[in-house]
Amino acid sequence: MSSMFGNTVKISIFGQSHSQNIGVVIDGIPAGHKINLEEVNSFMRRRAPGNDSVSTKRKETDEPHILSGLVDGITCGAPLCAVFDNSNTQSSDYDSIRDVPRPAHSDYPAFVKHHGFNDVRGGGHFSGRLTAPLCFAGAVCIQLLREKNIYIGAHILEIAGVRDESFDSVNVNEKDFDRIHESPKPLLNQTVWSKMEEKVLLALKEQDSVGGIIECAVTGLPVGLGNPMFDGVENRISAAVFAVPAVKGIEFGNGFACTRLRGSQNNDEFYYDGDVVKTRTNNHGGILGGLTSGLPLVFRAAFKPTPSIAKEQNSVSLSKKVDTKLNIKGRHDPCVVLRAVPCIESAAAVALYDLLLGENNE
Amino acid sequence: MSSMFGNTVKISIFGQSHSQNIGVVIDGIPAGHKINLEEVNSFMRRRAPGNDSVSTKRKETDEPHILSGLVDGITCGAPLCAVFDNSNTQSSDYDSIRDVPRPAHSDYPAFVKHHGFNDVRGGGHFSGRLTAPLCFAGAVCIQLLREKNIYIGAHILEIAGVRDESFDSVNVNEKDFDRIHESPKPLLNQTVWSKMEEKVLLALKEQDSVGGIIECAVTGLPVGLGNPMFDGVENRISAAVFAVPAVKGIEFGNGFACTRLRGSQNNDEFYYDGDVVKTRTNNHGGILGGLTSGLPLVFRAAFKPTPSIAKEQNSVSLSKKVDTKLNIKGRHDPCVVLRAVPCIESAAAVALYDLLLGENNE
Amino acid sequence: MSSMFGNTVKISIFGQSHSQNIGVVIDGIPAGHKINLEEVNSFMRRRAPGNDSVSTKRKETDEPHILSGLVDGITCGAPLCAVFDNSNTQSSDYDSIRDVPRPAHSDYPAFVKHHGFNDVRGGGHFSGRLTAPLCFAGAVCIQLLREKNIYIGAHILEIAGVRDESFDSVNVNEKDFDRIHESPKPLLNQTVWSKMEEKVLLALKEQDSVGGIIECAVTGLPVGLGNPMFDGVENRISAAVFAVPAVKGIEFGNGFACTRLRGSQNNDEFYYDGDVVKTRTNNHGGILGGLTSGLPLVFRAAFKPTPSIAKEQNSVSLSKKVDTKLNIKGRHDPCVVLRAVPCIESAAAVALYDLLLGENNE
Amino acid sequence: MSSMFGNTVKISIFGQSHSQNIGVVIDGIPAGHKINLEEVNSFMRRRAPGNDSVSTKRKETDEPHILSGLVDGITCGAPLCAVFDNSNTQSSDYDSIRDVPRPAHSDYPAFVKHHGFNDVRGGGHFSGRLTAPLCFAGAVCIQLLREKNIYIGAHILEIAGVRDESFDSVNVNEKDFDRIHESPKPLLNQTVWSKMEEKVLLALKEQDSVGGIIECAVTGLPVGLGNPMFDGVENRISAAVFAVPAVKGIEFGNGFACTRLRGSQNNDEFYYDGDVVKTRTNNHGGILGGLTSGLPLVFRAAFKPTPSIAKEQNSVSLSKKVDTKLNIKGRHDPCVVLRAVPCIESAAAVALYDLLLGENNE
Numbered sequence A, B, C, D: 001m002s003s004m005f006g007n008t009v010k011i012s013i014f015g016q017s018h019s020q021n022i023g024v025v026i027d028g029i030p031a032g033h034k035i036n037l038e039e040v041n042s043f044m045r046r047r048a049p050g051n052d053s054v055s056t057k058r059k060e061t062d063e064p065h066i067l068s069g070l071v072d073g074i075t076c077g078a079p080l081c082a083v084f085d086n087s088n089t090q091s092s093d094y095d096s097i098r099d100v101p102r103p104a105h106s107d108y109p110a111f112v113k114h115h116g117f118n119d120v121r122g123g124g125h126f127s128g129r130l131t132a133p134l135c136f137a138g139a140v141c142i143q144l145l146r147e148k149n150i151y152i153g154a155h156i157l158e159i160a161g162v163r164d165e166s167f168d169s170v171n172v173n174e175k176d177f178d179r180i181h182e183s184p185k186p187l188l189n190q191t192v193w194s195k196m197e198e199k200v201l202l203a204l205k206e207q208d209s210v211g212g213i214i215e216c217a218v219t220g221l222p223v224g225l226g227n228p229m230f231d232g233v234e235n236r237i238s239a240a241v242f243a244v245p246a247v248k249g250i251e252f253g254n255g256f257a258c259t260r261l262r263g264s265q266n267n268d269e270f271y272y273d274g275d276v277v278k279t280r281t282n283n284h285g286g287i288l289g290g291l292t293s294g295l296p297l298v299f300r301a302a303f304k305p306t307p308s309i310a311k312e313q314n315s316v317s318l319s320k321k322v323d324t325k326l327n328i329k330g331r332h333d334p335c336v337v338l339r340a341v342p343c344i345e346s347a348a349a350v351a352l353y354d355l356l357l358g359e360n361n362e
Helices: A037-047 A091-098 A107-113 A121-126 A128-146 A174-182 A190-205 A233-241 A255-260 A337-358 B037-047 B091-098 B107-113 B121-126 B128-146 B174-182 B190-205 B233-241 B255-260 B337-358 C037-047 C091-098 C107-113 C121-126 C128-146 C174-182 C190-205 C233-241 C255-260 C337-358 D037-047 D091-098 D107-113 D121-126 D128-146 D174-182 D190-205 D233-241 D255-260 D337-358
Strands: A010-015 A021-027 A065-068 A080-085 A151-159 A212-219 A247-252 A270-273 A276-279 A297-303 A313-317 A322-326 B010-015 B021-027 B065-068 B080-085 B151-159 B212-219 B247-252 B270-273 B276-279 B297-303 B313-317 B322-326 C010-015 C021-027 C065-068 C080-085 C151-159 C212-219 C247-252 C270-273 C276-279 C297-303 C313-317 C322-326 D010-015 D021-027 D065-068 D080-085 D151-159 D212-219 D247-252 D270-273 D276-279 D297-303 D313-317 D322-326
Touching: A010 A128, A010 C010, A010 C021, A010 C065, A010 C080, A021 A128, A021 C010, A021 C065, A037 A128, A037 A337, A065 C010, A065 C021, A080 A128, A080 C010, A107 A121, A121 A128, A128 A151, A128 A337, A151 A174, A151 A190, A151 A337, A174 A212, A212 A337, A212 B255, A233 A247, A233 A297, A233 A337, A233 B233, A233 B247, A247 A255, A247 B233, A247 B255, A255 B212, A255 B247, A255 B297, A270 B322, A297 A337, A297 B255, A322 B270, B010 B128, B010 D010, B010 D021, B010 D065, B010 D080, B021 B128, B021 D010, B021 D065, B037 B128, B037 B337, B065 D010, B065 D021, B080 B128, B080 D010, B107 B121, B121 B128, B128 B151, B128 B337, B151 B174, B151 B190, B151 B337, B174 B212, B212 B337, B233 B247, B233 B297, B233 B337, B247 B255, B297 B337, C010 C128, C021 C128, C037 C128, C037 C337, C080 C128, C107 C121, C121 C128, C128 C151, C128 C337, C151 C174, C151 C190, C151 C337, C174 C212, C212 C337, C212 D255, C233 C247, C233 C297, C233 C337, C233 D233, C233 D247, C247 C255, C247 D233, C247 D255, C255 D212, C255 D247, C255 D297, C270 D322, C297 C337, C297 D255, C322 D270, D010 D128, D021 D128, D037 D128, D037 D337, D080 D128, D107 D121, D121 D128, D128 D151, D128 D337, D151 D174, D151 D190, D151 D337, D174 D212, D212 D337, D233 D247, D233 D297, D233 D337, D247 D255, D297 D337
Parallel strands: A270 B313, A313 B270, C270 D313, C313 D270
Antiparallel strands: A010 A021, A021 A080, A065 A080, A151 A212, A212 A297, A247 A297, A247 B247, A270 A276, A313 A322, B010 B021, B021 B080, B065 B080, B151 B212, B212 B297, B247 B297, B270 B276, B313 B322, C010 C021, C021 C080, C065 C080, C151 C212, C212 C297, C247 C297, C247 D247, C270 C276, C313 C322, D010 D021, D021 D080, D065 D080, D151 D212, D212 D297, D247 D297, D270 D276, D313 D322
């Protein structure tokens, strides 16, 4: 088990869905940076449940308590630790999970890995609840990146096949991100929401769930950030993004679509825009050979439909070693994509800020 | 820069396309394991160029020289180092690259990152040539995994839109892998090759290139391997797979396709097959919550079309700061997908062997 | 900054002397182990101040609160986080430190490193207070090591030149450790305490402080634990022990004394004791070539005299850039050696448990 | 096993005493730095055997071959790999070692760790021969540090109890280092050599060996380099220095001697020397709270007497499980201290350069 990430700015995430607290330590943030906690809270609320028609009605206390690392709201060079309380948990809902693993959840392999000692309540350490500390780390890194004029934004590209517009991958900028974040829903085109909502509510009514795709962009990155081979931008962002539960795929630039293009179609040709080397298209998603190219970084993450559904499912009784039926109680998101938008921004922020501060200090 | 990978079994890859040697150190292989070097060489030949109609005619010496780590062909617990000679390099072909970066290559960001001191000959350390040491590490790890009855196989799923069959993700097994590796081309259905070849040769004739998709499966993994959050199976495999040049996307199980399914369609329900917990479908690709489920691990990697094409392209002169034309000389693969199959197997092998040996030693 | 340690069992320590909390995350503890929290508390009390004549009268709340990682007192495979409250802090005592760095403290270099933003209250993250979370991690690892019949014990070897007996480095065993821990003072020979106390109290009376040496032994380690070169037992224990403030030296086996011996005197010759290979002397301190030999591991750590003394000292005003006088107020240990005994045991435990679980999982 | 070191500039050492090659990969050196290979070779010769009366007569080819990482002698940002040939090895000398472990060597625990598969020839990967690649890495880092006006020098402080002068820990500077390196022997006072030599030659005549102490200093380090807790300067240097075989202790500043001083004697008081904060004494060895203070860094490493002696010793036969006699043949250093001087400089250089480049890139 390693719920730690990063080489220079290292985060350590702890907690289970129903443990006393969940939280995160961020080790390696330089001293002297003002952290705007109101903005952090505002960011956290985008992840918090209970706010809209398509997410769980479960209330979670998503206000971070800072235990260390700040003096008068300014980083002091010591590890920054923030915790969240776990409250309003209904542990009894989960009694059946101990014996009957939920399909598409970690219950069964976690049971085997931990010899039955894993915390099954709410999925334990495997719970989506653990994205709260990830988002705290992300909110902090987003502020620190912004000091360097690096901006991150994401939007719902698809829910249940209903598709938003894509980012203009060449011209996307921080104003687009502001507009998304200030809009009722994280979409470029707000009008697609009603169709998305319809799909989700229909699934919910049918005791089912839906999946989707989140698209994320980052602007203002310096040219040459990253590395060839194992510590490239794609490697590091992937390693962070797959920490978000339900992600099953990631693609950069035009991703899987580029596999059907010719080189002459896919290659983004260079030109000088004044003194700056640019490309007129951005199929490469701002990354060449593991390094940032100066064009906006663009990637997409695929989310599977929420595994917890109210519909009766087949499963097994691990104690009796027989097949059985499973009826999951409790309140679950029929679609996690909406709440996952800040999680994807956070994963990108954490990976990029770590890369940025880890560049050789010459 | 970090061309190192792994937490327990650590590999360090070095070399540039035209440096005296390229190679790899594998640190952490336990002592007492016989390494079959003939089999390693045979594996390396699957990656070597010059063997078929769709790859570069460039000859590369892909026979590893073992510098350390083996005594009488058996691992001795010391780091295993293997190097390859670089020969038959035509450095003069690359003179123009120093000033005029090739579109879709790392040339431009590498120039910026390294202040012009990067080795431009053949792409330097960013070259696909560096997959040779990766394949050496992969070939070794594949042998070591096989001792534990873990098998890895990959095939070309698509080239230029021409599609092979997919793995039967529930029943795929080592016999399928043997059949693929013994076939003329790494395909499940050999008859699709003629259409793939046709597409590649047409692109080549038109001074162009094509991309494709590789599908990889791993069988025999124990249940519960991996971790939640940052060191999950998906995170680690992604971090390794994106080291292979030209990869722009990765997906596990049904990947992006699952985003349009309902939970009830996508959830793989558990049942007992004798004493063993299984699922009848494998949309989850053998991974739940970052842990292996016991079903075959299945993933796919998207490859962009080879960026080096003979067709004239637009680029810039970095010294003159003006736009210019670029004509790439030299011999390049019109399609890297064929030769990349063992690279993807290697990336998976390296990531999984590292995870396996890194499980808490209790 | 990296207040993280470990490769397989990783700890992350956070907090400052006067932040709301200090604490530790332990990532990688296997599931299914009962943690005896009463025993942890009892271990923590050995480090706590206010218990004797030679330590500070400052009261610290050294009772850990478990935030995550345990279910019904048993490890669940998720990161174990424990925090301590900071209370009874007298921040006003430290006002002068902000401008006038205390000699032999980190104040001045920390000021430069963190551009004046470091938390100066009580030494911030550099405070000896941070050994409380280290001791928590140590207490847990000590319990987990004991399950494998590995025992750790330390005693005061010297305070202000007054010397206890040394361990019998060949025959030392867990009974010796029990005896030390159950004694009024952590000494092999209790009678030397009065002389030590006398030295400390005299120094205190003279507004001064004293240093000393702690000797630590570990028994029951398997043969062959560790590595050559950088991850040897000495390397890893040193890396952990120097985290304890005031340590300025470490030596293994007979350490610096061996530099004046002949090889024939210093070499510990092997013999068979029944089926077991042993040595009759243990100049090597249980470590050969970075690996455990099966003999007890023995090392000693040198502690400088407490830098905080009541006596007036020369220092500088960083704001005025002039020399000035410093009078340190507050309550400080005239000798930290007594309270540091469990810290040294903890450092050793954390390093060894990490090495042990990180051995290749074959 | 991990023969890797470093967080930002990472080195990977490979090879065994009698493998085809030994070598090192240095990953993370920034591009654009000229490496003076003649100077490297000259540095290597200080470690090479066969040069004086007190070292082994064995000849080793200590000229590095650069496999990658340099273009026209300038770092190109890719990993720098250098290898050394192993020649003039007399493997037959070591036949007895396979069964009869040498006292004070790693033979026995390595046999257990590696289940008898370790390379016993010349000590395999545990051999002092592996300090050659360490010295290569050190020579490179020393050059790179010098570009930043950071200088490293070491001298023999003691051999067999015969003592050189100590560094003037406040005023030591690069001229002292130059003088040492240009002198016949690495001593501050050349006149002590004859007494040291006498002791060594007497031991050799008596088929025995001697130990000693090396003192190392580093000047020009910026204030505030390092970290509290686990990545402090002491932790990192220790972790590197214990990679040098035969080191059994390390101390910083006045080290073990400070344990008998009062705080008022040991505390180095600050004063302003012009604009610069300094101390008039340097008991702290240039490190406070894990951070550099601006004063010269000073540490000492204790070397045990060479374990390989010609005198007959008691040992065991591992195959027959009986006690037996051991007569070590071959050519061994009666004192490794002389040749270890550049090794200690190298360990310090590698640790400090890694720390320096790993400082947050703000």
